[in-house]
Amino acid sequence: MRTRVKICGFTRVEDALQAAHLGVDAIGLVFYPASPRNVSVPQAVAIARALPAFVTVVGLFVDAEPFFVHEVLRQVNIDCLQFHGNETPEACRGYAKPYIKAIRMQADTDLAVLERHYADAAGLLLDAYHPGMQGGTGSGFDWETIPVERKLPIILAGGLSPENAALAVQRVRPYALDVSSGVESAKGIKDAAKMAAFIRITNQAT
Numbered sequence: 001m002r003t004r005v006k007i008c009g010f011t012r013v014e015d016a017l018q019a020a021h022l023g024v025d026a027i028g029l030v031f032y033p034a035s036p037r038n039v040s041v042p043q044a045v046a047i048a049r050a051l052p053a054f055v056t057v058v059g060l061f062v063d064a065e066p067f068f069v070h071e072v073l074r075q076v077n078i079d080c081l082q083f084h085g086n087e088t089p090e091a092c093r094g095y096a097k098p099y100i101k102a103i104r105m106q107a108d109t110d111l112a113v114l115e116r117h118y119a120d121a122a123g124l125l126l127d128a129y130h131p132g133m134q135g136g137t138g139s140g141f142d143w144e145t146i147p148v149e150r151k152l153p154i155i156l157a158g159g160l161s162p163e164n165a166a167l168a169v170q171r172v173r174p175y176a177l178d179v180s181s182g183v184e185s186a187k188g189i190k191d192a193a194k195m196a197a198f199i200r201i202t203n204q205a206t
C-alpha cells in the first residue's frame with residue numbers, strides 16, 4: 001500500500017494549494033496559540049475553502065477547551081481531528097469526527113497499551129518527545145522503539161525531511177509520514193521544492 005503524506009502547519013493558502021498540486025494526501029492546521037504555526041479561524045477557513053476535493057484537512061489541538069474545538073468545527077471544513085495534549089479517549093471521541101491521537105515517544109512508551117486505550121482512533125501519530133514542546137519540533141526519535149505488530153494505522157512524525165523519508169518508509173513501514181519543519185523555509189512557511197521532494201521520495205520508497 002502507498003505510504004500517505006501529511007504535511008502539517010500551513011498558514012498560507014498558496015502553500016496549501018501548492019501541496020495539493022504536488023499530491024499531498026492531508027494538510028494539518030494548527031489551532032494552538034503557543035505554536036509559531038498557529039492559524040486563526042478566518043485563515044483556516046480560507047485555506048480549507050481553497051483546497052480541491054480529496055485532500056483531507058486535519059485540525060490540530062493541544063488540550064483545547066471543547067467549546068473552541070466545536071467552534072472551529074462549525075466554521076472550518078475539517079475532516080479529521082488531531083490531539084497533541086493529554087486528551088482522554090472520551091474527550092477525543094466527543095466531537096463525532098475521526099481523530100488521530102499524537103503520542104510523544106519516550107523510552108517507556110507502551111504502544112500496545114495506547115492502541116487499546118485509543119482503540120477507536122483513525123490513527124496514532126508517533127512524534128518525538130521534547131520537554132516543553134508539543135509538536136513541530138524538527139526532532140526525531142528512535143524508530144526501533146516502534147513495534148512491528150500494530151493494530152492501528154501508524155503515522156510517523158518527528159524530524160522527517162526529504163533526506164530521511166525513504167529510510168523512514170523502508171524501516172518503519174508506516175501508514176503515513178507526517179512532516180512540518182523539514183519542508184519549511186521558515187516556521188509556518190512551506191518550501192515548494194522541499195514539499196515536492198518529500199512527496200516524490202515517499203512515493204518512490206513505497
Ligand SMILES: O=C(O)c1ccccc1NCC(=O)[C@H](O)[C@H](O)COP(=O)(O)O
Binds near residue numbers: 008035036157158181
Ligand atoms: O507544528 C507545530 O508547531 C505544533 C505545535 C503543537 C502541537 C503540534 C504541532 N505540530 C504537529 C505535527 O503534526 C507536526 O507535523 C509533527 O509534530 C512533526 O513536526 P516536525 O518534527 O517539525 O516535522
